[in-house]
Amino acid sequence: MNLRVHAVLATHGHFDHVLGVDAVKRVLGVPFYMHGGDVRIAEETLSWYSRVSGGAVGRLEVDRELPGDCTLRFGTLELRVIHTPGHTPGSVSIYVPSLRALFSGDTLFAGTVGRTDLPGGSERALAESIRKIFRTLPLDTYVHPGHGPPTTLRRELRANPFVEDALSGDPLP
Numbered sequence: 001m002n003l004r005v006h007a008v009l010a011t012h013g014h015f016d017h018v019l020g021v022d023a024v025k026r027v028l029g030v031p032f033y034m035h036g037g038d039v040r041i042a043e044e045t046l047s048w049y050s051r052v053s054g055g056a057v058g059r060l061e062v063d064r065e066l067p068g069d070c071t072l073r074f075g076t077l078e079l080r081v082i083h084t085p086g087h088t089p090g091s092v093s094i095y096v097p098s099l100r101a102l103f104s105g106d107t108l109f110a111g112t113v114g115r116t117d118l119p120g121g122s123e124r125a126l127a128e129s130i131r132k133i134f135r136t137l138p139l140d141t142y143v144h145p146g147h148g149p150p151t152t153l154r155r156e157l158r159a160n161p162f163v164e165d166a167l168s169g170d171p172l173p
Helices: 021-028 036-053 123-136 153-159 161-167
Strands: 032-035 064-066 070-074 077-083 092-096 101-105 142-145
Touching (some): 032 036, 153 161
Parallel strands (some): 032 064, 101 142
16 A cells, blocks of 8 residues: 555553554654543553563653643644543544544444543543544544444434433433
C-alpha cells in the first residue's frame, strides 16, 4: 500500500492499548502521542500488567501529550482528536474526515460503551463524551472501536441503549 507511518497514537492509557508502543516506536522510529490525562493511567496499568504477567515491561515514553481537542496533520492526512473522557480521564477518539471514520478507542462500541468502574472512570463524563460525538459528527460516520466489530453512529443511535440514555441527558446506568 506504500504507506508511511508518521506517529503512533493511543486512544487511552490502559495497558492493552499501549503495551507494544515501545517496540513499535523502536522499529518504526516514530513518536508516540497520547492525551496527558492518561500518562499516570498508562504507568499504573503497565505496572499492574507487569506484576500479574511476571514479565517486565519498558517505561512508556510519551513524545507528545495531546492537549484535548486538536487537529493533527501528517502529510495530506488530517486527524481530528476529540477528547472523550469517561472510560479514562484522557480518553480520545480520532476522527478522519476524509474517510468519515471514527476510531473510538474504548469510548463507544457496537451496542455498548466503555466501562467506567476502573480508576479514573466517570459515568457522567462518558455520557457527555457520547453527546459530544453525536453533536459534532455526521451519522454516516463509520466507528472502529478499540475492541469488537465496527459500527456506524446511525446504527448506535438506533440500537445502543447507552447512547439513548446519554442523549436523553440521563446518567448512564
